[in-house]
Amino acid sequence: MKEKFYDYVSNYDLSNPDVQLKYHHSLRVMELSKKYAEKLDFSEEEVWLASIIGLLHDLGRFEQLKVYHTYNDHKSIDHADYSVEQLFDKQLIRYFIPSTRNYDQIIKQAIQNHNKKEIMEVKDEVTMKFCYFIRDMDKLDIYYNMAILGGIKSETEKVPISNAVLEAIRNRKTVDTNDRKGKNDFIATILAFVFDIHYDMLLPQVKEYIDIIYHKLEDQSYFEEVNQIIQQYIEERMR
Numbered sequence: 001m002k003e004k005f006y007d008y009v010s011n012y013d014l015s016n017p018d019v020q021l022k023y024h025h026s027l028r029v030m031e032l033s034k035k036y037a038e039k040l041d042f043s044e045e046e047v048w049l050a051s052i053i054g055l056l057h058d059l060g061r062f063e064q065l066k067v068y069h070t071y072n073d074h075k076s077i078d079h080a081d082y083s084v085e086q087l088f089d090k091q092l093i094r095y096f097i098p099s100t101r102n103y104d105q106i107i108k109q110a111i112q113n114h115n116k117k118e119i120m121e122v123k124d125e126v127t128m129k130f131c132y133f134i135r136d137m138d139k140l141d142i143y144y145n146m147a148i149l150g151g152i153k154s155e156t157e158k159v160p161i162s163n164a165v166l167e168a169i170r171n172r173k174t175v176d177t178n179d180r181k182g183k184n185d186f187i188a189t190i191l192a193f194v195f196d197i198h199y200d201m202l203l204p205q206v207k208e209y210i211d212i213i214y215h216k217l218e219d220q221s222y223f224e225e226v227n228q229i230i231q232q233y234i235e236e237r238m239r
Contacts, residue, residue: 001028001030001051001055001096002030002055003053003174003194004095004096005026005027005055005056005096006023008059008062008092008095009023009062011062011238012062012065012066012146014144016065018065018071019062019065021058022058022061022062022065025054025058025141025145026054026057026058026059028056028144029054029055029057029058029134029137029138029141030051030052030054030055031054032054033050033051033053033054033055033134034047034050034051034054036133036136036137036199036201036202037050037051037133039102039201040199040201049103049107049130050130050137051132052096052097052103052107053106053107053110053111053130053133054112054134055096056083056087056093056096056107056111056139057080057083057110057111057114057134057138058079058083059083059086059087059092059111060077060079060080060081060082060083060084060085060086061079061082061083063074063082063086064076064077064079073115073177074178076178078115079115080111080112080113080114080115080116081112083111083112084108084111084112087107087108087111088104088108090152092113094217105127105183106126106127107129107130109121109122109127109130109131110127110130110131110133110134111134113135114131114134114135114138115138117174117176119131119132119135132198133199134201135196135198136197136199139193139196139197139206140202140205140206142190142193142212143190143193143205143209143213144209146190147208147210147213147216148209148212152187152190152213152216153184154216154217154218155218156183156184156187156217156218156219156222156223157182157183157184157222158219159184159186159222160184160222161185161188161222161226162179162180162181162182162185164176164179164191165180165181166187166188166225166226167187168192169188169191169192169226169229169230170225172195172228172229172233173192173195174189174192174193174195174196175188175189175192177189182220183233184223187213187217187223188226189212190213191214191223191226191227191230192226192230193206194206194210194230194233194234195233198236200237202208203234203237203238204238206234207231207234207238210227210230210234214227
């Protein structure tokens with residue numbers, strides 16, 4: 001599967017750091033999916049399916065960058081919907097999984113919902129399970145990228161977090177990306193991903209990444225309340 005994925009991504013400019021970014025993110029999410037699916041006692045078949053969803057969840061990112069020259073969904077196209085279009089409307093899914101259509105709807109709905117503020121239009125428990133799972137694996141790697149790989153710089157703005165962003169966090173909700181106005185809002189949005197983490201097993205690792213991100217910030221003063229709310233939330237869930 002990795003070989004097929006590499007062959008697909010090779011159709012794009014692999015010397016481009018932005019292409020490399022999503023290529024390696026996809027591989028890491030695949031590995032995280034395998035690791036945690038096993039820890040959560042998924043069946044062998046479910047581990048395989050979780051790994052495939054992890055690898056393919058951002059497939060539309062490569063075409064998005066080629067066509068729109070950005071990864072900003074608001075300035076281009078929703079990348080999860082675009083991933084579904086590439087995989088199912090253009091039938092690329094058959095390149096990656098040629099032998100069976102049994103899992104197409106699960107894969108399609110899990111990928112389509114992985115970046116949405118809320119999971120939409122999923123009725124059966126099995127599909128919902130994979131929707132929750134890929135959302136968690138994606139966020140876990142975003143935290144890893146920000147905390148460990150330097151995906152976010154330490155410099156902060158000399159402005160407070162926007163009221164709408166802060167209000168969402170005070171209510172222990174993820175932030176609507178339409179409410180973000182600058183870098184401080186972006187950082188707060190990432191930190192607030194924790195409110196959408198489904199599996200308690202991930203919380204110790206998420207807490208570690210959040211602590212690293214917070215302590216890296218040049219000026220923590222704008223984030224003190226956000227950090228306190230998040231730390232209290234994690235503590236309550238981990239009791």
